[in-house]
Amino acid sequence: MRNDSYTHEKLSPHLWRIIDSTGVCCYLVAGTEKACLLDTTNGLGNIKEYVQCLTDRPVFVVLTHAHLDHMGSSGLFDEVYLNLEDLPVYRFKTSKGHRLLDAERRLKLQVSDISELPPIYDGAFQPLFDGQCFELGGITIQMISVKGHTPGMMCALLKEEAIAIFGDACGVAVMLMDEFSSNVSEYRESLLHLKEYETQYDVVYRNHGTFTSPKELLDNVIECCDLVLAGKDDRVPIQAHGHDLFLCHKLKPGTYERMDGKEGNLLYLAEKVK
Numbered sequence: 001m002r003n004d005s006y007t008h009e010k011l012s013p014h015l016w017r018i019i020d021s022t023g024v025c026c027y028l029v030a031g032t033e034k035a036c037l038l039d040t041t042n043g044l045g046n047i048k049e050y051v052q053c054l055t056d057r058p059v060f061v062v063l064t065h066a067h068l069d070h071m072g073s074s075g076l077f078d079e080v081y082l083n084l085e086d087l088p089v090y091r092f093k094t095s096k097g098h099r100l101l102d103a104e105r106r107l108k109l110q111v112s113d114i115s116e117l118p119p120i121y122d123g124a125f126q127p128l129f130d131g132q133c134f135e136l137g138g139i140t141i142q143m144i145s146v147k148g149h150t151p152g153m154m155c156a157l158l159k160e161e162a163i164a165i166f167g168d169a170c171g172v173a174v175m176l177m178d179e180f181s182s183n184v185s186e187y188r189e190s191l192l193h194l195k196e197y198e199t200q201y202d203v204v205y206r207n208h209g210t211f212t213s214p215k216e217l218l219d220n221v222i223e224c225c226d227l228v229l230a231g232k233d234d235r236v237p238i239q240a241h242g243h244d245l246f247l248c249h250k251l252k253p254g255t256y257e258r259m260d261g262k263e264g265n266l267l268y269l270a271e272k273v274k
């Protein structure tokens with residue numbers, strides 16, 4: 001296992017953002033009793049030791065979904081939660097062939113065996129479900145199911161601090177990119193479920209890019225779904241992760257910014273709209 005370094009920033013009295021060497025982040029929430037690590041990044045280093053420098057509370061892991069850039073090195077921990085709807089994604093992503101290809105293409109690593117890669121949890125997952133709360137002592141995390149990017153995709157709400165962690169569920173360029181992702185119509189329903197919590201948070205965090213979004217992001221992505229469902233989006237053809245996708249809104253050349261300056265965009269498969 002490579003021992004690349006992490007960096008971190010403290011975002012609130014109970015919350016830290018930990019960023020890995022590829023620019024993906026995860027979140028540590030620590031209360032007076034326990035600490036919860038929301039995702040583990042690509043895990044190119046010992047994230048367990050890094051986390052132990054930030055908190056002396058016992059740490060358990062909650063995986064927001066089963067993509068490799070969110071669950072690397074989760075195998076260093078004993079207690080790991082995952083929405084079991086994501087088990088088919090987990091099995092596919094952790095298969096030997098897929099992991100070696102991902103290491104070579106995305107992480108630019110030269111490895112011949114998956115044992116050289118960061119260990120991914122392979123025990124029985126603790127189940128994660130919509131509405132589930134974790135009381136950490138002075139801070140409570142409530143999980144919200146937002147099926148779309150993956151079938152078991154979960155967001156986290158830090159109740160006492162009015163912070164929502166959208167993860168990959170809703171963002172600058174949401175990817176409904178493969179056979180596991182929802183169609184646009186189902187995804188829109190998930191976003192409406194997330195919107196039920198809108199009065200309970202003031203801040204939105206994500207795991208990629210700028211990591212922070214304005215609250216309007218959610219409405220903007222719901223609007224993306226409406227445009228796609230009405231056949232009125234820009235429908236820009238784009239290749240990503242080996243799939244031919246369409247992008248809802250055109251981008252300013254050389255950027256990820258929409259022409260109208262709003263934040264929130266959607267990538268989808270032509271055959272998975274309704």
Ligand SMILES: [Zn+2]
Binds near residue numbers: 149
């Ligand atoms: Zn993802």
